Amino acid sequence: xxxxxxxxxxxxxxxVLDSELVVAALRRQGWQMxxxxxxxxxxxxxxxSVRQHAEDKVYSALGRVRAxxxxxxxxxxxxxxxxxxxxxELVRKRAPWVDLVVGPGQLHRVPAxxxxxxxxxxxxxxxxxxxxxxxxxxxxxxxxxxDPDRDPEMRPTPFxxxxxxxxxxxxxxxxxxxxxxxxxxxxRPPAAILAEARKLVDEGCREITLxxxxxxxxxxxxxxxxxxxxxxxVDLDAIDGLDRIRFVTNYPRDMTDDLIHAVxxxxxxxxxxxxxxxxxxxxxxxxxxxxxxxxxxxxMHGRLMEAIPHAAVTSDFIVGFCGETDDEFGLxxxxxxxxxxxxxxxFKYSPRPGTKAFQRQPDDVxxxxxxxxxxxxxxxxxxxxxxxxxxxxxxxxxxxVEGISRRDEKQLTRDGLDGSSExxxxxxxRTMCDRIVVFDAPQRLIGRIVDVDILAAxxxxxxxxxxxxGSPQEPALDEPLVHSIAMPTPSGKQAGHANPA
Ligand code: SF4
Numbered sequence: 410x411x412x413x414x415x416x417x418x419x420x421x422x423x424x425v426l427d428s429e430l431v432v433a434a435l436r437r438q439g440w441q442m443x444x445x446x447x448x449x450x451x452x453x454x455x456x457x458s459v460r461q462h463a464e465d466k467v468y469s470a471l472g473r474v475r476a477x478x479x480x481x482x483x484x485x486x487x488x489x490x491x492x493x494x495x496x497x498e499l500v501r502k503r504a505p506w507v508d509l510v511v512g513p514g515q516l517h518r519v520p521a522x523x524x525x526x527x528x529x530x531x532x533x534x535x536x537x538x539x540x541x542x543x544x545x546x547x548x549x550x551x552x553x554x555x556d557p558d559r560d561p562e563m564r565p566t567p568f569x570x571x572x573x574x575x576x577x578x579x580x581x582x583x584x585x586x587x588x589x590x591x592x593x594x595x596x597r598p599p600a601a602i603l604a605e606a607r608k609l610v611d612e613g614c615r616e617i618t619l620x621x622x623x624x625x626x627x628x629x630x631x632x633x634x635x636x637x638x639x640x641x642x643v644d645l646d647a648i649d650g651l652d653r654i655r656f657v658t659n660y661p662r663d664m665t666d667d668l669i670h671a672v673x674x675x676x677x678x679x680x681x682x683x684x685x686x687x688x689x690x691x692x693x694x695x696x697x698x699x700x701x702x703x704x705x706x707x708x709m710h711g712r713l714m715e716a717i718p719h720a721a722v723t724s725d726f727i728v729g730f731c732g733e734t735d736d737e738f739g740l741x742x743x744x745x746x747x748x749x750x751x752x753x754x755x756f757k758y759s760p761r762p763g764t765k766a767f768q769r770q771p772d773d774v775x776x777x778x779x780x781x782x783x784x785x786x787x788x789x790x791x792x793x794x795x796x797x798x799x800x801x802x803x804x805x806x807x808x809x810v811e812g813i814s815r816r817d818e819k820q821l822t823r824d825g826l827d828g829s830s831e832x833x834x835x836x837x838x839r840t841m842c843d844r845i846v847v848f849d850a851p852q853r854l855i856g857r858i859v860d861v862d863i864l865a866a867x868x869x870x871x872x873x874x875x876x877x878x879g880s881p882q883e884p885a886l887d888e889p890l891v892h893s894i895a896m897p898t899p900s901g902k903q904a905g906h907a908n909p910a
Contacts, residue, residue, distance in 0.1 A: 412450040413443035419466060420457025422620045422657065423591075424490055426571040427516055428455045431489065433559045434520050446474055451485040451523060453509075456492035458586045460759040464492055471504040478506045485526050487511065489519070491590040494536050495763065501532060512536035514552030514576075514592055540589050552577060552592030556605065561612040566811065568615045568856040572605050573597060574641070578622040580660065582687075583698040583766040584727060584758065587622055594622070596629045599636045603644055606651070615856070616653035616809055617645065623660035625668055639671035646675040652858060653677055653809060653841065659684040662701050664709045673716045680717050681843040684709070685725035685754075689744030690737040693730055696770060703744070710748060721751045721842035728786055729758045729779030731770035738782050742789055749793040751842070755786050791868045798866035801844065805876060808838035808846045808861045810854045816847075837870075845870040 414435055418428040431453070432442070443449035452474055457463040467488065478484050487509035488500050494512030501507050508526045511519055514537035522533055537551035554576050561567050577592040578585075606617055619641070621627060627638040638656065645654050654677050661684050672678050688694050691702045713720055726741060745753065757779040760772045813821065814837040821834075833849045838861075840846060847870055848861050860876035 412440050413448060414440045414451050414453065415443040415446045415449035416453040416455060417470060418455040419463050420455070420459065420491065422571055422618070423513075423573070423576075423622070424455050424457060425565075426573060426620060427490060427513060427555065428453075429559065429564060429571075430555055430557060431455070431516055431519050434517075434557060435523070436560075438520055446477055449484070451487065452477075453487040453489055456488060456490040458491040458495045458590050458761065460756060461761075462759065464496075467492055468503060471507065475504070475506055483527075485509065485523055487519075487523070489513075489516065491586070493534075494590040495586060497534060497536050501534070508532050510534040510536070512552075513555075513590065516555045517553055517557075537592055540592070545593050549577070549593040549595055552595065554595060554597060556597065556601070558605075558608065561614075564614075566856070567613045568809075569618070569811070570609045570614045570616075571618050571620050572602060572609070573621065574602060574619045574624055574627045574638070574656075575621040580623060580700065581698065581765070582700075583696065583770070584730065584761065584764055586761040586764055589763050591622060594626065596627055598631070599629050599641055599644070602641060603648075606645055607648055610648055610650045613856075615651065615858070616655070617651060619645075619654070619656040621656075621658075623658065623663060624656045625659040625663045625665075637665075637667060639665075639667040642668075642671045642675055642678055646677045651677060653679055655679045655681060655843070657683045661686065661699075661706050661709050664713065666712065669713055669716045672720070679721075679841045679843060680719060681721040681723075681841070682713065683723045683725075684713075686744060686748075687725060687727055688730065688737075689741035690733075693733055693737050693741075696732060696766075697727075697730060698765065703740070707748075719842070721844070722748070723752045723754075724748075724750045725754045725756070726786060727756050727758050728782040729774035731758070731766055731772060731774070733758075733774050733782075738785075742786060745786060745789045745793065749797065750790065751797050751844070752794050753786075753790045755783055755790065757783050795866065795868040798844070798868065798871050801863045801871050802866050803863065805860050805862050806840045806844075806846060806873070807858055808840055808848075809858050810836050810838040810850070810856060812837060812855055813852065814847045847872045848875055850875045 416428050416432060418424050446452045454467050454470055456467045474486055478486055486507050488507055489511045490513050493500060493510045497510060500510045509522055511522065515535040518535050522535060525533060538548045540548055542548060556573055564570055575594055575596040577594045578588045579594045581588050609617060625638050629636045642654060659682060664684060672680060686706050687697060687699055689703060694702065713722065760767045814835040817835040833851055835847055836850050836854065837845060837847050846861050861873040862876050863871045863873040865872045
């Protein structure tokens with residue numbers, strides 16, 4: 410009998426891709442997607458450890474599935490990803506009804522592991538080596554990159570796909586658990602990345618997003634030649650049938666001129682750059698061990714804007730990091746007001762076991778202060794986002810139509826709207842600068858690039874009207890910047906944030 414899988418994903422694009430690949434591997438073995446955990450033979454949580462809140466969500470979900478497992482002991486419950494690698498046995502101590510704990514470096518083992526559990530093997534924990542458990546090489550070997558072929562119908566949309574350039578991270582920022590749970594930085598060979606991209610395009614993919622924890626640190630050396638991210642972009646840009654190339658997330662110090670010039674010169678590369686500053690104070694950046702000063706960030710930002718004046722630059726910020734004073738917070742606020750990022754992911758500091766900050770720096774900013782600073786920074790960012798969007802009103806933009814807007818998707822489910830392909834619904838898509846555009850049009854346009862005249866703007870999106878079909882395709886007008894919205898996971902849930910970098 411066909412077995413059904415439910416998978417819930419939290420975290421960054423890396424997790425979204427991992428879930429997609431695990432689902433693809435299981436579907437190849439005959440599994441189908443379930444409508445809910447109650448309808449599933451296996452329930453997986455692909456987890457994130459970047460913030461405590463993400464872990465709390467998974468433990469709550471595990472609490473909710475406990476009753477189902479008690480009713481149906483044959484139900485396989487699995488915890489995958491970063492929390493599995495970080496907590497290992499602790500997951501089963503806190504939730505003994507979990508059958509599988511599988512770290513991100515062991516995902517290729519999931520089909521065999523699930524078969525084992527179904528055959529009565531009992532619970533299994535498959536994780537990679539801890540960062541301090543051996544040489545860099547031996548730890549790296551224990552984190553296997555997992556990039557099998559995907560069938561087109563297994564991707565969240567047939568016209569968009571994530572492609573991994575590298576796994577892991579060696580930067581060791583004081584607050585970040587990624588180098589521990591995702592292992593040492595390991596690049597994929599350029600030939601493998603390009604072959605995957607060509608296959609995706611042959612299957613109808615029009616937009617590829619390259620993902621790496623610090624994607625712009627990408628380097629691959631072979632036979633005396635080093636391939637950088639900018640070289641990869643040149644080769645991807647030459648693929649017939651591919652329309653758009655994006656990449657996330659960028660580490661500020663590795664934003665080199667060759668990369669900036671590739672973004673400027675290659676017509677398919679989106680002028681959208683997520684380059685997290687994390688803070689606006691040199692003292693805090695030093696405590697965070699970010700490896701650059703605000704002066705260096707500003708210099709990088711200046712080079713970028715000089716080369717591509719309309720580029721969309723976005724950032725991440727952590728408020729309330731250990732010892733953050735009012736003055737230090739003020740410097741972060743100044744940075745957001747001055748650089749006018751198109752968008753920022755703003756988080757309250759959350760201490761992470763296993764990080765340098767957790768071991769050596771007290772989490773001494775009161776929660777109420779963190780909350781207020783979060784509010785103030787978000788207010789400043791919202792104002793900057795709105796003014797950038799308002800500047801788009803009156804322009805015509807090329808929009809890749811991604812799907813039905815959330816508003817109409819809800820209405821379709823609730824009121825049973827006519828969802829035929831010719832009925833006008835509110836659709837949602839993105840510009841080359843990743844700006845979200847909503848407009849009324851027939852569903853058959855999903856997956857196509859259309860011209861939209863922008864009529865109104867809000868802080869998170871702009872709205873417009875479809876330019877007449879067959880009208881000349883005008884070049885995209887200059888536009889400032891946006892942020893990335895996670896793609897739906899195979900279970901239809903959204904992931905919560907960009908890759909940290
Ligand atoms: S914040 Fe980014 S660069 Fe720093 S350790 Fe984490 S993943 Fe690496």
